[in-house]
Amino acid sequence: MCGIVGYVGPNDTVEALLNGLRRLEYRGYDSAGIAVIDETGGLSVRKRSGKLARLEELLADSPVTARGTGIGHTRWATHGGPTDVNAHPHLGDGGKLALIHNGIVENFAELRGEVEAAGIELLSETDTEVVAALVGLEVAKTGDLEEAFRNVVTRLHGTFTLLAMHRDEPGKIVAARHHSPLVVGLGEGENFLGSDVAAFVSSTRRAVAVDEDNIAVITPDQVRITDFAGNEVEFAEFEVEWDADAADKGGWSSFMAKEINEQPDAVANTVRGRVHDGIVVIPELEALGDERLQNVDRIVIIACGTASYAGQVGAYAIEQWARIPVEVQLSHEFRYRDPVLTDRTMVISVSQSGETMDTLMAVKYAIEHGVTTVSVCNTQSATIPRESDAAVYTHAGPEVAVASTKAFIAQITALYLIGLHLGRVRGTISAEAQAEAVEQFEELPEKVREAVDTHDQIAQLAHWMADTRSVLFLGRHVGYPVALEGALKLKEIAYIHAEGFAAGELKHGPIALIDHGQPVFVLVPSPRTAPLMHSKVVSNIQEIRARGARVIAVVEKGDTSVLPYADDVIRLPLADALFEPLLQVVPLQWFALELSTVKGLDVDQPRNLAKSVTVE
Secondary structure (H helix, E strand, O other), X not given: OOEEEEEEOOOOHHHHHHHHHHHOHHHOOOEEEEEEEOOOOOEEEEEEEOOHHHHHHHHHHOOOXXXXXXXXXXXXXXXXXXXXXXXXXEEEHHHOEEEEEEEEEOOHHHHHHHHHHOOOOXXXXXXXXXXXXXXXXXXXHHOOHHHHHHHHHOOOOEEEEEEEEEOOOOOOEEEEEEOOOOEEEEOOOOEEEEOOHHHOOOOOOEEEEOOOOXXXXXXXXXXXXXXXXXOEOOOOEEEOOOOHHHHOOOOOOOHXXXXXHOHHHHHHHHHOOOEEOOEEOOHHHHOOOHHHHHOOOEEEEEEOHHHHHHHHHHHHHHHHHHOOOEEEEEXXXXXXXXXXXXXXXXXXXXXXXXXXXXXXXXXXXXXXXXXXXEEEEOOOOOHHHHHOOEEEEOOOOXXXXXXXXXXXXXXXXXXXXXXXXXXXXXXXXXXXXHHHHHHHHHHHXXXXXXXXOOHHHHHHHHHHOOOOOEEEEEEOOOHHHHHHHHHHHHHHHHOOEEEEEEHHXXXXXXXXXXXXXXXXXXXXXXXXXXXXXHHHHHHHHHHHHOOOOEEEEEEEOOOOOOOOOOOEEEEEOOOOHHHOHHHXXXXXXXXXXXXXXXXXXXXOOOOOOOOOOOOO
């Protein structure tokens, strides 16, 4: 959630920090601040509640000049509300030390009592100020920032990424991670720290992922990493695959609009390099060995939110092609239900950021129980893929808008590829069926582009429905999780009631919600490839239309059977039934975006939400 950036080097420190924080705004936050060692050698702090623009206004009114050392933070409130006082950085050692924090310190109440007993007056309600005060007390004892920092982090319970700097040790930042992301950016005569590579990708694409329970110390010319005990740790460098321009709006009205338009490329890039001679071969799964994959007798997909709906879609395909029972569980419920796991179970985690705390803890639980773990992720060298036995990256590029769009489609694509790979290895899919699926993938980017082109029709529809207070979504089979995703998008960015239902469940209770004028999106399966389901859904449309619903039918081109019963029809390219979700979801994404826009809301940064959820 919170954004973290650190900089040591010869350039304008304030601008380096602000540039990093701007690129981390997508993570969700309610206050922002920086601390720098200024040109006088003193420690200067500027922080404000609200958006980054308020901090920039403060800096314009009260400028600070610095070239050397600084840390910056955007906070998503946990302990204490979004106020100037609660904003980070927080100070210790009589104002000589500054510290920022992402996560939650669960034993902060006990530690706060210790700090107050030492005679230190705390100004904020935060757990972070307690940590800053503790580090300050240790610096006073040891005279060394790194030693003091290590003494404190080993006492903290919960989740954290911490960065600290001290006036008496300019040109140095110490940082620690425990269940929360931290990466180092490697420059020439300068180095960076961030909660995400976006914090520094405009300056360098060379990066290092800091492992769990490690401490990084950076100076302009050196990066050193140790474990919490102080032992030196070797680390590997990687190159960020995308550049800073990929994370810019590029002329679009919002990041979400840009990312919806990037979905054809997200699909193509995820498939690229994984289809050879008409069959799907995923190198990451090849490394596990065919025997290991052949022995799998059950798959559990774990994810949260949008990713869980991608998992539900993927489960249909994996079961059909690989003939393995698949269930989808919410990550935050998985480990608390004492699940039945064996050495023949495969757990597939789905997370755009690869840092989703609920999912990370579920993966750790699975690893402890000796199961095979596979990660579907969009972020290089994130924690979940690094801890899993194999990682299947989606290559969708950076997704900045909080409401996920292209990551959802890319996740479905990756799960389908996994299903085809497993089916081939296990001998459960015919060569003909594999070839047909590959052909669908080859045609998919252009078909997704046609789905993106429904924008103008959807924008007009959203304009007409500007005062709508509730929208329902219906789907069957793979259309059901798409209905859930369409409803989630409206909740996330338009702030209205929305529900997705399995169409067959309608008559078992939800039909009571249907009243005159109630908007209902209906995802209609193909009459060519799913004729039985198609007829059932047409019957559902007749049921709700007879009760006064306003029906918006999402159909494939050429399907005229719904015309007598639909108020609005959105037509999509022809595709096999399993591939329809990748097309059907696009107009639902556009509808959420356009309704939010008509209502004058912030499409990219909806209230109370964060892009990467790093607390459980």
